[in-house]
Amino acid sequence: MRHLLVSLLLIALSWATWMVWVSPQQAPTPAAVDVYITAPPASTDGLWRVLTHRMVWKQGVHDLQRKLASIGLTPQLITRKERVKLYTFDDARTFISVASARGAQAAWQQHGIMDVDVVVKNSGYGLGLGRYYIMEFARNTEQRLRRSGLPYKRDKRVVRIPAMRFVFPPMSRPKADTLWQKLQALGVGKPIIIRDEEFKRRYMQSEHKSG
Numbered sequence: 001m002r003h004l005l006v007s008l009l010l011i012a013l014s015w016a017t018w019m020v021w022v023s024p025q026q027a028p029t030p031a032a033v034d035v036y037i038t039a040p041p042a043s044t045d046g047l048w049r050v051l052t053h054r055m056v057w058k059q060g061v062h063d064l065q066r067k068l069a070s071i072g073l074t075p076q077l078i079t080r081k082e083r084v085k086l087y088t089f090d091d092a093r094t095f096i097s098v099a100s101a102r103g104a105q106a107a108w109q110q111h112g113i114m115d116v117d118v119v120v121k122n123s124g125y126g127l128g129l130g131r132y133y134i135m136e137f138a139r140n141t142e143q144r145l146r147r148s149g150l151p152y153k154r155d156k157r158v159v160r161i162p163a164m165r166f167v168f169p170p171m172s173r174p175k176a177d178t179l180w181q182k183l184q185a186l187g188v189g190k191p192i193i194i195r196d197e198e199f200k201r202r203y204m205q206s207e208h209k210s211g
Contacts, residue, residue: 094125
């Protein structure tokens with residue numbers, strides 16, 4: 001009898017192992033994933049702020065303001081000095097006279113580089129070929145400069161200049177996420193979400209309010 005019970009137990013275990021092996025595996029239900037603008041915060045409690053991207057030209061501010069107003073948004077404009085990258089392009093040569101600089105200026109313009117400024121240097125005259133705060137604009141300009149075949153030099157440095165952003169009133173994190181998505185759908189590039197206390201620490205102390 002004892003041997004019979006052992007045999008039956010072994011058969012049952014073998015059958016259970018076989019069923020686990022051959023049974024089709026069901027795909028696990030995908031878990032919900034929270035998508036955050038930056039790393040997921042430890043807590044979404046409290047108040048949050050939504051800020052637009054940094055702007056350095058008033059025309060860009062006016063254009064964005066009209067775009068936001070078209071969907072009923074009237075955020076506050078703040079201005080403060082921020083560290084930004086400045087991309088510069090210049091003619092690689094130095095000219096001994098204004099006339100020779102003007103001649104080189106005309107050569108650049110014949111290649112489609114129209115915004116060329118004659119600048120005074122310590123040893124003569126030079127040509128400024130462009131100053132940009134946006135990398136994409138700088139990259140496009142350099143492609144045109146390269147195609148011209150004329151000598152140029154480039155530089156990149158960090159400067160502090162007045163920069164403008166639109167900021168929305170404090171709100172809950174779910175409302176901030178909804179607003180962020182609305183701005184993205186409107187074509188507003190790179191809006192950011194930060195905690196209200198972080199916003200006050202970064203911006204309010206040195207803030208200059210505009211209109």
